[in-house]
Amino acid sequence: METLGGIECFVRSAEAGSFSEAARRLGLTSAAVGKNVARLEASLGIRLFQRSTRSLRLTEAGTRFLAEVSGSLATIQSAVANLADAEGQAAGTLKVSMGNAFGREHIVPLLSDFLAQHPAIVPDWHFDNRQVDLIAEGFDAAIGGGFELPPGLVARTLAPAHIVLLASTAYLAARPAITHPDQLKQHAGIFIRSPQTGRIRPWGLINSKDARRKEQMPIDMQIRMTMSDPAASLEAAEQDLGIAVTSMPNAQPYLANKRLVRVLPDWYADAGALSLYFSAQKLLPAKTRAFIDFVVSYFRKHKMAQRFSAY
Incomplete structure (x- = not known):
């Protein structure tokens, strides 16, 4: 589930264009989103974002990864939500x-x-x-x-x-x-x-x-x-x-x-x-x-x- 959380932070950050906006949408702190993405990058052994003080841009590898996981993320989250139904x-x-x-x-x-x-x-x-x-x-x-x-x-x-x-x-x-x-x-x-x-x-x-x-x-x-x-x-x-x-x-x-x-x-x-x-x-x-x-x-x-x- 830790990897799933990292993927969600990555996808929302890519959509929003910043860790801070992704954090607002996810109900987390900007620091937490950044750490989750960093852990994901470490586990994958690739850099997903090019970071600067003013911008957050996907790397070439990040662009490919986003295309592969963004659609599946919603399906996985729905499956988890349905399993969790009381x-x-x-x-x-x-x-x-x-x-x-x-x-x-x-x-x-x-x-x-x-x-x-x-x-x-x-x-x-x-x-x-x-x-x-x-x-x-x-x-x-x-x-x-x-x-x-x-x-x-x-x-x-x-x-x-x-x-x-x-x-x-x-x-x-x-x-x-x-x-x-x-x-x-x-x-x-x-x-x-x-x-x-x-x-x-x-x-x-x-x-x-x-x-x-x-x-x-x-x-x-x-x-x-x-x-x-x-x-x-x-x-x-x-x-x-x-x-x-x-x-x-x-x-x-x-x-x-x-x-x-x-x-x-x-x-x-x-x-x-x-x-x-x-x-x-x-x-x-x-x-x-x-x-x-x-x-x-x-x-x-x-x-x-x-x-x-x-x-």
């Missing part, structure tokens, strides 16, 4: 990433039922609107949408990722009725800045009553403000400050209790799918498989895909 139960720390507003509204409420079925699992859930690197950052799974599937991952689709426009009734009542996307030009927009690019994504609206034509109209509004969090943008819309551009999963609670209403309810933008992402390895840890099965089953049973559809 009496066949899914067990261990479950590290999952999800959007802040989405996770708190739709996933946290499932926690008690999930733990009732799997009491030996310890949730370590991260609420962040960015796309995380599951493998490099050590996540077991993530829930998100609107981005391409990275190599080495697979996804289970949960629901469509539709983008809609929301505003308060007071904001709309004080202005002429909006019946077509062309009329949005005169309105204040509350936009979400992409956590990946830092920019406002130029969504194209599709008419659900004529979706076959796939004719798109731009969301052309004045930029009144931008937010990094969907919940913040919807709270700003509640203050009659403009029209929020957001996803249906985030919009759904505000529509259900009539805090906000749809603007152009026949129009939406298609951002792909809301999915549950996890490693493509053949042998998943029991804790990860339990989480995937639980969430997929819940979404199917409660018809969440239909609830999150914009039409």
